[in-house]
Amino acid sequence: MINADPSELDKFSQLAHRWWDPTSEFKPLHEINPLRLEWIDRLAALSGKKVLDIGCGGGILAEAMAGKGADVTGIDLSDKALGVARLHLLESGCKVDYRKTSAEELADAEAGTFDVVTCMEMLEHVPDPSSVVAACAALVKPGGHVFFSTINRNPKAYLFAVIGAEYVLKMLPKGTHEYAKFIKPSDLSRWAVSVGLPPDELIGMSYNLLTQRYSLGADTSVNYLMHTVRVA
Structure with missing residues (x-):
């Protein structure tokens, strides 16, 4: 069985044509992309590397990594998102x-x-995130880098990522996230360690309501990113 939720695939497929509109529901992805790209590049030096982007959607991060000189493969289960991603290559030349x-x-x-x-x-x-983590460990070379980003599971994360982002600020469509599927850093770390991906760096991503800008920092209470290195 494929580790995917049909309702989740349908939800993002319905919005696929708006992936590359920086004022659309995907505006947050466009805004955080430079931050996550530079963080990945700082730790893994993307130029010349063979890179896999899992759950690539319309290709926002995949194209950016290709722009850094990486040989990028992007995978997804949404035909519509992949169609948009391929069309955008005609515009970008990536x-x-x-x-x-x-x-x-x-x-x-x-x-x-x-x-x-x-x-x-x-x-x-996804229904079984630990299965994806295990697949990441299998796909990367010994000594290679695996990067994750997701949302913490606690009352603050529910308030900010669901109530705030979806209902108050309307930065994301209602129903984008389900609180029960949020993942604590301790759980992600445990899954990663169990498959030979010991965490190397854990960093938070925060949104400032006053400046309306995202930044990376020590606060992992809502959004966070994790860098792991495959045990040789």
């Missing part, structure tokens, strides 16, 4: 290999293939 497959399926076929694996804003949308 080179990304987009494929419709799951992380688990690709791990069976291409284990130990990639220098860098990214899985950003995706784990909180």
Whole structure:
């Protein structure tokens, strides 16, 4: 069985045509992309690396990593999102290999293939996130880098990521996130360690209501990113 929720795929497929509109429901992704790109590049030096972006959607991060000189493969299970991603390559001139497959399926076929694996804003949308973490470990080369980003599970995260972002500020469509699927850093760390991906860095991402800007810092209480390195 594919590790995917049909309702989640349908939700994002319905919005796929708006992936590259920086004023659309995907505005937050466009705004955080420079931050997460520079963080990834600082830790993994993307130029010349073979990179896999899991849950690539319309390709915002995948294209940006290709722009840094990486050889990027992007995978997703949404035909519509992948269609938009491929069309955007005609505008940008970037080179990304987009494929419709799951992380688990690709791990069976291409284990130990990639220098860098990214899985950003995706784990909180699948039925079994630990299975995706295990697939990431299988896909990356020994000594390679795996990056995750997701949302913490606590009352503050519910207030900010669901009530605030979806209902008050309307930064995201209502129903984008389900609180029960949020993931504590301790759980993500445990899953990662169990498959040979000891965490190397944990960092938070915060939104300032006054400046309306995102920043990386020590506060991991809502959004956070984790860098792991595959045990050789």
